[in-house]
Amino acid sequence: MADVEARLRPIDLARAAGISTQLVRNFADDGILPPTTWTESGHRRFHAxxxxxxxxxxxxARGFGMDAARGIMLAVHAGDVPQALTLVDAGHASLHEQRGSLRAIGEALEAVAGQAPEALPGPACTSAR
Structure with a gap:
């Protein structure tokens, strides 16, 4: 009885994640989900x-992007925890670099915003004759 309760349908997974059942099947085919077993009638067996x-x-995927998330999941399912952690570390490094770039851009914009328009470099304005 417990085995029957543990089985999930693609729609159950789709609802849990807010995606389509086709996307669940695609994720299973792409190795993002652990391997599935099949029923005699050809349906996948999913579980918790x-x-x-x-x-x-x-x-x-929300934190690192879909490609990095896929790589991490493939490594985990292959049992390659060091590779999964390397990908997580690389994702953290990339996010840190992006935050630094955004901070520098923000500081530059604040500096420019504080200057008088005539003090800013740019093309000389001439009136049409």
């Missing part, structure tokens, strides 16, 4: 581990 992997992928 698939739901957790799907929600984990969605969270990783």
């Amino acid at each position: 581990g698939h739901r957790q992997a799907l929600l984990t992928y969605r969270a990783l």
